[in-house]
Amino acid sequence: MVWVTVPLMALNPQAAAYLKLFPADMSADLATITDDEIRQLRTMDAMAAQRGAPAPMAAVRDDEETGVPVRIYRPAGDAGPSPVAVYYHGGGWVYGSVERNDPLARDLAARTGAVVVSVDYRLAPEHRFPAAADDAWTVLADVFERPERYGADPSRVAVVGDSAGGNLAAVVAWQARDAGYRLAHQLLVYPVVDVAMDTPSYRAYASGFGLGADEMAWFVKKYAGGADPSDPRLAPLRLADMSGLAPATVITAECDPLCDEGAAYADALRGAGVPVGYRCYEGSLHGFYGLPGFFDQAGEARDYAAARLREAFTG
Numbered sequence: 081m082v083w084v085t086v087p088l089m090a091l092n093p094q095a096a097a098y099l100k101l102f103p104a105d106m107s108a109d110l111a112t113i114t115d116d117e118i119r120q121l122r123t124m125d126a127m128a129a130q131r132g133a134p135a136p137m138a139a140v141r142d143d144e145e146t147g148v149p150v151r152i153y154r155p156a157g158d159a160g161p162s163p164v165a166v167y168y169h170g171g172g173w174v175y176g177s178v179e180r181n182d183p184l185a186r187d188l189a190a191r192t193g194a195v196v197v198s199v200d201y202r203l204a205p206e207h208r209f210p211a212a213a214d215d216a217w218t219v220l221a222d223v224f225e226r227p228e229r230y231g232a233d234p235s236r237v238a239v240v241g242d243s244a245g246g247n248l249a250a251v252v253a254w255q256a257r258d259a260g261y262r263l264a265h266q267l268l269v270y271p272v273v274d275v276a277m278d279t280p281s282y283r284a285y286a287s288g289f290g291l292g293a294d295e296m297a298w299f300v301k302k303y304a305g306g307a308d309p310s311d312p313r314l315a316p317l318r319l320a321d322m323s324g325l326a327p328a329t330v331i332t333a334e335c336d337p338l339c340d341e342g343a344a345y346a347d348a349l350r351g352a353g354v355p356v357g358y359r360c361y362e363g364s365l366h367g368f369y370g371l372p373g374f375f376d377q378a379g380e381a382r383d384y385a386a387a388r389l390r391e392a393f394t395g
Contacts, residue, residue, distance in 0.1 A: 091289075091335055092363030098290070098374050102127070105291045105367070110298045115205055122175055122203075130373030132183040135190040142178075145229070146222045148215045149200035151178045152230060155189040161227065163194040163236035163264070163393040166220050166252075170243030170269075170370070172299030173204050173212050184370050188240065191386035194393065195231055196240075197223060201248065204303040212303070213313045216248040217255050224261045236393045238265040238326075240385075242369055243338070244299070246271025250316040250345070253326050263326035265392035267385055269369045270331065270338050271345065273317040275300045275309045279340035289335045291366040296337060317345050322352035329357045329388040331381050336366040357388055 091099070108117065125131075139154040154162070165188055169181040178185070178200040189196040201215035220239060227234040239256075241249030246268040253266040277296060286293035304314055312319040328349050332342040339360065346358040361368065361377045372378040 090363060091365070092377075094375050094377075095335065095363055095365045095368070098365065098371075099288075102290065103288070104295070106295055110294065118174060118205070122177070125180055127371060127374075128180075130371045131180075132187060132372045134183050135186040137186060137189060143229075146218050148202075148218050149178065150219055151182070151185065151198045151200070153185055153189040153196040153198070154231060155193055155195075160231070161233035162231055163192070163238070163389075164223055164227075164230055164232040165189075165192060165194045165196050165238045165240045165267075165389065166223060166249075167196050167198045168201065168216055168239070168241035168245030168248040169198070170241070170245045170367075171203075172295070173209075173244045173247075173303035174299055175203070176245070181370070184242075187372075187382060188386070191382060192389045192393070194236075194238070194389065197230055199248075208302075209304045209307045210313050212244075212248060213251050216252050220252045220256060221259065221261070224256075235262070236264050237261075238267060238389055238392060239263065240267040240269075240389075241271065242269035243366065244272055244303075245269075246342075247273060247314075247316065251313050253328075254312065254316060254319055254322070256326070257324050265389055266326045266328045267389060268328060268330045268342070268345070269381070269385070270333055270336055270366055271342055272296075272338060273345040274315045274341045275304060276315075277337070279337075279344075281340035282337045285335050285337045285339070289337075289365055291337060293337050317341060317348060322349055322354060325349060325352070325354050327355040327392060329385060330359075331369065331385065332358075332360045333364040333366055333368055334360055334362050335364060338366060357384075359384060 169176040239249040330346040368375040
């Protein structure tokens with residue numbers, strides 16, 4: 081496997097300012113944190129005000145009929161079949177929720193005109209691999225099998241995910257292919273697509289850039305435990321055959337341990353004949369996409385992502 085080499089680059093001014101306020105993604109001691117403390121941290125969000133104002137929707141409803149909680153956003157009043165984006169939030173498979181990512185899901189619906197189905201998949205360590213992947217697939221399969229429940233046009237279904245959610249989106253994209261479902265697009269934002277953690281960007285940005293290599297190793301341990309690191313449900317970069325996968329958009333941040341694997345995944349898809357759009361945001365950090373209050377690049381990346389999705393839905 082050939083990795084893309086990412087040289088150590090200067091942070092952009094907004095990223096540098098952000099790190100002065102939040103030098104690490106997690107302030108807890110990872111060596112001693114308990115499961116109860118993890119659950120307590122899930123209720124906290126020091127950056128809530130920076131996630132953006134909630135865009136108004138024509139309708140928002142919560143649903144648990146499949147056994148996996150989802151929140152469904154409809155941006156327009158027309159109740160007819162619409163394009164659908166199934167969205168998986170980030171958080172290292174340990175943190176995050178539909179509630180915390182409500183502004184991002186609303187923004188995605190407003191920018192694309194699509195119904196957004198935001199998935200509240202089970203979290204580790206209470207629910208280890210493949211629980212999150214199983215929940216992700218349960219919802220996507222239901223959208224294809226019962227589109228009327230979502231107001232969905234089954235010929236225009238995309239998956240969207242950031243970080244660990246990008247991992248889940250990439251996983252269900254190949255599962256959709258193998259199940260005979262035609263997915264319109266996969267949008268992956270700084271996705272976790274491998275768990276080897278051996279790339280140049282992991283070494284270059286191991287600490288001091290927000291998300292650190294130690295934090296990622298902790299997330300993987302909490303979620304994956306002793307799972308096979310080459311299992312494509314955990315590491316979609318290890319998928320043996322990528323041909324026939326849905327067209328993709330991959331977005332990375334330059335000063336992010338995950339940068340190289342995102343770039344490598346885009347290259348692997350291209351090598352398999354999959355149409356891919358790839359952008360790396362210079363000098364930026366993991367998590368920038370979800371924080372428009374801190375990063376101008378969040379708006380730029382969301383504009384790009386929404387344009388790619390709209391093109392996929394109309395093409």
